[in-house]
Amino acid sequence: xxxxxxxxxxxxxxxxxxxxxxINFFLKPEKEIFLFRHHKRVIxxxxxxxxxxxxxxxxxxxxxxxxxxxxxxxxxxxxxxxxSKVKGFKIAVIHxxxxxxxxxxPEVVQKEVAGLNRFQVVIVHNKxxxxxxxxxGLTTRMVVLGVFDYKGETDAIPERTFQKKEKYEVVVAxxxxxxxxxxxxxxxxxxxxCINAYGVNYEKNDNVNYKGSFEADELPEKLEGDFGLVWDxxxxxxxxxxTGNYLRYNNPHKVSLxxxxxxxxxxxxxxxxxxxxxxHEIGFTIRHFDEISExxxxxxxxxxxxxxxxxxxxxxxxxxxxxxxxxxxxxxxxFQK
Numbered sequence: 001x002x003x004x005x006x007x008x009x010x011x012x013x014x015x016x017x018x019x020x021x022x023i024n025f026f027l028k029p030e031k032e033i034f035l036f037r038h039h040k041r042v043i044x045x046x047x048x049x050x051x052x053x054x055x056x057x058x059x060x061x062x063x064x065x066x067x068x069x070x071x072x073x074x075x076x077x078x079x080x081x082x083x084s085k086v087k088g089f090k091i092a093v094i095h096x097x098x099x100x101x102x103x104x105x106p107e108v109v110q111k112e113v114a115g116l117n118r119f120q121v122v123i124v125h126n127k128x129x130x131x132x133x134x135x136x137g138l139t140t141r142m143v144v145l146g147v148f149d150y151k152g153e154t155d156a157i158p159e160r161t162f163q164k165k166e167k168y169e170v171v172v173a174x175x176x177x178x179x180x181x182x183x184x185x186x187x188x189x190x191x192x193x194c195i196n197a198y199g200v201n202y203e204k205n206d207n208v209n210y211k212g213s214f215e216a217d218e219l220p221e222k223l224e225g226d227f228g229l230v231w232d233x234x235x236x237x238x239x240x241x242x243t244g245n246y247l248r249y250n251n252p253h254k255v256s257l258x259x260x261x262x263x264x265x266x267x268x269x270x271x272x273x274x275x276x277x278x279x280h281e282i283g284f285t286i287r288h289f290d291e292i293s294e295x296x297x298x299x300x301x302x303x304x305x306x307x308x309x310x311x312x313x314x315x316x317x318x319x320x321x322x323x324x325x326x327x328x329x330x331x332x333x334x335f336q337k
Contacts, residue, residue: 001063003088004029005055007071008036018216019095019253020068022151026321027066027328035073048077056085063088064332069116070098080115089335091328092116093123093145100132101246113137121331123324125251128272132249141334145327147276148253149318150260153217157262157315158224162304168193168296169209169225171263174254177201180243182234183289184208192293196225220261227283227296228258230267236289239268247271259314264307266292281310 004024024032033055036047059065067083069092083090098104099112113136116122121141124130130142172184176199184195185205196209198219204210214222230252233244248270255273258265265283267274274285284295317323 001031001060002027002029003031003033003055003059003063003065005033005035005065005067005071007068007073008034018150019148019256022149022321023066023068023093023324025151026149026324029066035071041074044074045077048073052077052082056082056087059086059088061087064091064335065089066091066093066328067119068092069094069122070096070112080118083115083118089121089332090119091121091123091331092119093324093327094125094129096250097129097133100249101242103242103245109136116140121334123327123331125249126272126276129249141331143327143330145251146323147259147273147314147318148251148256149321149323150220150253150256151217151321152220152260152319154221156221157260158221160226160262160264160308162299162301164301165226167191168227169196170194170266170292171196171198171223171225171228171258172231173198173219173223173228173257174252175199175201176203178203178234180232183231183236186234187236187289190293192296193227195229196223198223216257219257223257223261223263225263227266228254228261228263229292230255230258230265230271230273231289232268238288239270244268256318259311259318262308262311262315264304264311266295280314282307282314 006020033051035051036044038044065086065088097112099109116138117140119140121143123143123145125145127144130144170193172195176197178185184197187207189207194209196211198211200213202210231239232247233239233241239247247268249272251273265277267277267283267285269285269287277283286292
């Protein structure tokens with residue numbers, strides 16, 4: 001029996017659960033168990049305790065269990081000790097490492113890594129995340145995902161063609177709150193490009209063309225632009241702060257969105273996925289925000305068309321769940337050995 005376990009069942013169109021829903025769709029478990037479904041504290045407590053006991057009792061030694069990490073569970077049920085009591089072959093697929101994301105104390109980091117050590121295999125985003133976990137005490141086997149897959153609801157992706165422009169359109173998609181994407185509000189109007197922003201928590205700004213907020217499954221057909229930008233933090237000069245630093249280790253889901261949307265990528269050169277973008281030739285890297293204008297002015301039709309051709313191949317792979325299927329197959333192979 002193959003189980004997938006997650007924390008709360010959210011509505012199908014909720015953007016925050018997009019990556020988790022897609023993994024469940026691509027891997028097609030024989031049984032999905034959500035640890036709670038209600039937000040009311042008392043009801044949620046009863047559900048979590050009951051479902052944790054159910055998992056411990058139901059899962060057998062020869063079953064495979066994939067658990068989404070982290071599990072956002074309410075106190076006092078937010079520990080990981082119960083996972084050790086679950087039989088079967090346990091695999092964690094990481095969505096975030098919150099102790100790294102928020103640059104927590106060594107004690108908090110140690111606690112999170114200890115939770116991950118309760119699994120037989122951990123699926124990590126990339127080699128940089130793998131190295132960070134090794135350096136902070138993870139001893140269990142790790143499998144590298146590569147990039148998140150992205151299931152779309154439509155094939156009506158806008159056609160991208162090269163046109164030498166006075167102003168290119170650069171897409172920024174995601175949480176547009178100032179603490180997360182403050183750079184779009186602090187950036188000055190550039191001669192070579194304008195910013196088209198999509199997402200929630202937008203604050204009106206004259207330097208940004210706000211295009212609205214859409215459901216995650218619909219976004220690939222909505223993005224209007226020539227490039228997709230991967231940058232985080234409040235500064236338009238450097239990737240800084242917790243969100244900027246986290247780019248060094250995680251796979252931003254917007255990279256997968258841009259791939260699915262056939263949108264060439266501009267990414268900070270120190271981001272973990274910068275090597276992926278360069279290796280697959282689907283965009284270019286920048287050291288500083290100010291480099292965007294210079295590099296856009298140098299783009300040729302041949303170069304842009306090469307990006308599009310390579311994106312087309314990757315878009316098909318991510319639409320079919322190729323990356324999580326490969327990582328899961330490798331993870332399960334350790335059980336079979």
